[in-house]
Amino acid sequence: MISLETKRWFIHQINGLILIGVMSFLLAVGSNTFRKDPIPWTDKPRFLKAGDNHPYIPLPTNKMVGDLSYLGLPQDKEMVTIEDVQADLLVLEVLNVFCFPCQTQALSLSKLYKMIEESPGLKGKVKILGVALGNTREVVDGFMDDYGLVFPVLPDLALCSEKIIGPGIHTPFSLFIKRDAQGNPASGGRNAQRSHRRSPDDI
Amino acid sequence: MLRFHIRCLFAILMSLLSTAASGEVIKIGVLFHLSGNLAHFGNIQKNSFMVAFEEIQKQFPDGVTIELIYLDMPTQPEKAISTMENLISQKGVVMVVGGLSSLVAWEAASIAQSHKVPFLMSAATEDRITEQGWEYVFRLNPPFSEYGNGLQWFLSEVVKPKTIAILRAKGFTGMLSSARMIESCTKAGYEIVVDHIYDEKTTDFRSVLKQINEKKPDVVAMASYLSDAVNIITQCEELNINPSIFVGLGGGFSLPQFGKEAGVTANYVYSISVWNPSVPYDGSKEFYETFLRRYHAQPNFHGADAYAAMQVVADVLRRSKNFSHEAIRDALAHTNMSSIIGPVKFVSYGKKTQQNRLPTYLVQWVDGEMKTVWPPRLACEKYIFPFPGWKEQ
Numbered sequence: 001m002i003s004l005e006t007k008r009w010f011i012h013q014i015n016g017l018i019l020i021g022v023m024s025f026l027l028a029v030g031s032n033t034f035r036k037d038p039i040p041w042t043d044k045p046r047f048l049k050a051g052d053n054h055p056y057i058p059l060p061t062n063k064m065v066g067d068l069s070y071l072g073l074p075q076d077k078e079m080v081t082i083e084d085v086q087a088d089l090l091v092l093e094v095l096n097v098f099c100f101p102c103q104t105q106a107l108s109l110s111k112l113y114k115m116i117e118e119s120p121g122l123k124g125k126v127k128i129l130g131v132a133l134g135n136t137r138e139v140v141d142g143f144m145d146d147y148g149l150v151f152p153v154l155p156d157l158a159l160c161s162e163k164i165i166g167p168g169i170h171t172p173f174s175l176f177i178k179r180d181a182q183g184n185p186a187s188g189g190r191n192a193q194r195s196h197r198r199s200p201d202d203i
Numbered sequence: 204m205l206r207f208h209i210r211c212l213f214a215i216l217m218s219l220l221s222t223a224a225s226g227e228v229i230k231i232g233v234l235f236h237l238s239g240n241l242a243h244f245g246n247i248q249k250n251s252f253m254v255a256f257e258e259i260q261k262q263f264p265d266g267v268t269i270e271l272i273y274l275d276m277p278t279q280p281e282k283a284i285s286t287m288e289n290l291i292s293q294k295g296v297v298m299v300v301g302g303l304s305s306l307v308a309w310e311a312a313s314i315a316q317s318h319k320v321p322f323l324m325s326a327a328t329e330d331r332i333t334e335q336g337w338e339y340v341f342r343l344n345p346p347f348s349e350y351g352n353g354l355q356w357f358l359s360e361v362v363k364p365k366t367i368a369i370l371r372a373k374g375f376t377g378m379l380s381s382a383r384m385i386e387s388c389t390k391a392g393y394e395i396v397v398d399h400i401y402d403e404k405t406t407d408f409r410s411v412l413k414q415i416n417e418k419k420p421d422v423v424a425m426a427s428y429l430s431d432a433v434n435i436i437t438q439c440e441e442l443n444i445n446p447s448i449f450v451g452l453g454g455g456f457s458l459p460q461f462g463k464e465a466g467v468t469a470n471y472v473y474s475i476s477v478w479n480p481s482v483p484y485d486g487s488k489e490f491y492e493t494f495l496r497r498y499h500a501q502p503n504f505h506g507a508d509a510y511a512a513m514q515v516v517a518d519v520l521r522r523s524k525n526f527s528h529e530a531i532r533d534a535l536a537h538t539n540m541s542s543i544i545g546p547v548k549f550v551s552y553g554k555k556t557q558q559n560r561l562p563t564y565l566v567q568w569v570d571g572e573m574k575t576v577w578p579p580r581l582a583c584e585k586y587i588f589p590f591p592g593w594k595e596q
Contacts, residue, residue, distance in 0.1 A: 096356055096359055096360055098351075098352040098353075098355035098356035098359060099352075099356045099360075099578070100352065100353075100356075100560075100561075100562035100563075100578060101578075101580075103552075103560075104560065107552055133359070133360060134359030134360055134363065135359060135391070136390060136391060136392045138390045139390050139391060142390070145553070146348075146552075146553040146554070147552050147553045148552065148553045148554075157392055159363065170360055170579050171356075171360065
């Protein structure tokens with residue numbers, strides 16, 4: 001006879017394994033080596049393909065809505081980059097607070113965030129960051145509050161993230177970025193159109 | 204032989220009589236404003252509800268007869284309370300559907316909650332109604348705070364304006380109130396270069412339009428009724444005003460008559476919309492055509508919401524374990540279906556509970572027709588941006 005506690009422990013382990021499996025899959029499909037000379041921020045918008053190197057993304061820390069320490073970012077620097085984010089895998093969600101599918105997807109990402117934080121195998125290794133294309137800090141604040149979101153979001157009024165998602169592509173847009181074998185801070189890559197169309201619910 | 208036939212006939216008759224006697228009558232309360240200043244909308248809702256009922260009553264469970272009990276919902280909240288009480292206590296309804304005025308719907312919802320009778324709201328927009336944790340209250344339509352999202356999304360990703368000029372009719376309460384538009388623009392970081400409030404009866408806008416022309420705004424937004432909408436856009440052409448976009452906040456700009464009266468001058472003007480027949484959902488266009496044929500008038504989004512509410516009722520009654528209030532509430536809570544206004548699933552997010560989530564749209568006028576152009580994946584045509592100028596009309 002298996003006790004209820006043993007059953008619970010077993011189910012917990014299975015859930016953890018599934019989550020780790022999914023994340024490993026994302027690592028496998030969504031990444032490639034990060035080149036040492038990142039794409040300058042001033043580059044023209046272009047389509048990134050799965051496995052492409054990730055562009056250089058400066059993050060103004062004073063604008064961030066959410067917890068900087070969650071991302072492992074220094075509090076004393078005005079600007080940091082994706083490279084500074086302390087994570088093996090970063091789920092970077094380019095969203096717009098007014099975009100209907102982004103709102104739906106953000107709710108799912110919030111659930112994913114909680115699952116990751118509750119998983120000892122993933123906590124600290126997989127992190128989520130939202131970048132709000134064309135939105136001010138004020139509207140991002142309201143959005144986080146209205147939807148009860150927990151992962152950090154960076155307002156991007158200057159439309160810098162447009163250079164990541166490419167011309168004529170609209171939000172939501174998901175990228176999965178990992179560190180490479182050399183331990184460079186973050187390696188680039190995304191699921192191009194596939195990830196763009198996948199909801200985190202599917203993940 | 205004759206005796207045998209008579210016996211058979213008698214048996215069939217008895218069987219039919221017994222079926223009729225055992226058939227359950229399910230009473231659904233329907234509350235629309237059928238008199239007073241909201242009667243125009245209330246009657247569109249009622250007619251749409253009836254169109255839906257006729258089309259889908261055959262989907263109801265066998266042996267069940269659905270009886271719709273229509274009551275005229277007074278626009279005074281205090282009177283609405285007694286109407287709702289009457290519907291629940293005297294008429295014995297299993298659930299209530301309808302509503303439009305938020306003040307009235309608020310009172311009706313609180314009564315429904317206290318009696319534990321499921322209430323499906325199809326048109327009231329006040330955000331707080333679904334922020335009370337009322338477990339017997341469900342809302343099908345988007346709350347007011349979300350009506351402008353389609354436009355805001357388009358502005359921030361496509362137009363990327365720096366400056367906006369706003370013309371607004373005094374007392375205008377369209378899908379996006381002009382006050383809310385001002386607030387949204389400020390929060391979004393756009394500079395409002397002109398904010399002009401005019402009387403509804405104004406016919407000559409040339410003076411303010413000249414001011415707007417001097418400021419060269421990226422966006423000209425208008426909160427207008429029908430005749431003023433036509434006058435403004437005609438005079439914009441006359442004065443050769445060329446922003447990146449002209450956009451109406453619903454109202455006159457989302458009425459079919461706007462396209463007819465303004466003609467080609469209406470071309471490329473945008474308006475916010477929460478439903479129109481070109482949205483890509485099954486049955487949407489058919490509903491529009493049936494309504495038009497039967498009532499010789501075009502249904503608006505309140506009508507589409509009412510039709511969708513009837514679709515939800517049919518779905519809920521099919522799935523409900525029995526017809527108790529609790530069972531119907533549970534079935535409503537587990538709704539996951541498609542309707543003519545989009546998917547229906549009552550979810551909780553932020554402060555809201557049991558709220559259906561729906562996108563809002565942008566339509567663009569092209570040769571007398573409103574086309575859904577935003578959001579991208581629900582658009583029937585690609586948007587034309589920026590405004591190509593009056594010579595291209």
